[in-house]
Amino acid sequence: MATRRKLIVGNWKMNGRLTSGLNLAKEIANRAIESMPLEFDVALCPPATLLWPISEALMGSPVMLGAQDCHYANHGAYTGDISAGMLADLGCRYVILGHSERRAAYEETGALIAKKVAAAQLAGLVTIVCVGETLEQRATGTTETAIVQQLSSSLPEKFHSSQLVVAYEPVWAIGSGDVPETDEVSSIHRLIRRSLGAMGEAVQVIYGGSVVPHNARDLLEQHEIDGVLVGGASLNSDGFWSIAEKAR
Numbered sequence: 424m425a426t427r428r429k430l431i432v433g434n435w436k437m438n439g440r441l442t443s444g445l446n447l448a449k450e451i452a453n454r455a456i457e458s459m460p461l462e463f464d465v466a467l468c469p470p471a472t473l474l475w476p477i478s479e480a481l482m483g484s485p486v487m488l489g490a491q492d493c494h495y496a497n498h499g500a501y502t503g504d505i506s507a508g509m510l511a512d513l514g515c516r517y518v519i520l521g522h523s524e525r526r527a528a529y530e531e532t533g534a535l536i537a538k539k540v541a542a543a544q545l546a547g548l549v550t551i552v553c554v555g556e557t558l559e560q561r562a563t564g565t566t567e568t569a570i571v572q573q574l575s576s577s578l579p580e581k582f583h584s585s586q587l588v589v590a591y592e593p594v595w596a597i598g599s600g601d602v603p604e605t606d607e608v609s610s611i612h613r614l615i616r617r618s619l620g621a622m623g624e625a626v627q628v629i630y631g632g633s634v635v636p637h638n639a640r641d642l643l644e645q646h647e648i649d650g651v652l653v654g655g656a657s658l659n660s661d662g663f664w665s666i667a668e669k670a671r
């Protein structure tokens with residue numbers, strides 16, 4: 424049976440200013456330093472404006488840095504965008520791609536996300552690719568088909584499994600307080616692994632959607648759940664660290 428390290432990722436979304444963001448990152452870095460050596464991996468994904476100051480603040484701590492999106496091109500005339508190479512340059516290790524908020528608000532397609540995954544992996548980043556069913560797909564019993572389709576269309580033809588994390592994030596669970604049963608999550612994670620073929624056992628598959636301190640242990644105890652992607656609850660250092668510690 425494959426042993427995979429647990430990964431705890433904080434997705435701050437569009438939250439945090441210079442002072443508040445730095446304080447939050449420093450508090451988490453200090454918790455991590457006190458708990459060293461860490462038996463699990465921790466990454467923070469602040470908004471792009473905070474990547475560089477937080478990169479500096481995390482130096483000397485085991486907490487890693489991630490971004491919330493990137494462009495597929497390496498450089499060029501793309502006003503307002505940020506390339507994967509630029510993120511790597513700032514010290515990012517991870518990038519979240521295909522989050523449902525971006526798929527919905529910016530109509531990001533699987534084809535576009537696949538191009539971003541290829542570019543980010545080329546830049547040396549670990550890509551956290553998000554997939555998840557809507558409430559309607561769940562209600563009509565098409566969850567499994569939707570997940571398999573989303574995942575296969577969001578991955579480029581060639582990718583490195585060592586630079587891939589899949590985040591299963593049911594759209595209806597994000598920010599709603601509703602969380603699927605752990606058995607359901609495990610079964611979707613098994614489906615994701617199967618659909619990745621031979622490499623599936625080695626790929627970290629994490630869960631996201633309304634993870635809070637009181638439901639984190641149940642989730643993180645499951646063999647199939649290799650970590651959590653935390654939105655709202657990652658904005659408070661006590662709450663976030665209490666979730667992370669459940670991965671011990």
Ligand code: PEP
Nearest residue numbers: 597598631632633654655
């Ligand atoms: C997310 O949007 O990635 C997420 C998991 O959000 P929340 O934890 O707030 O549901």
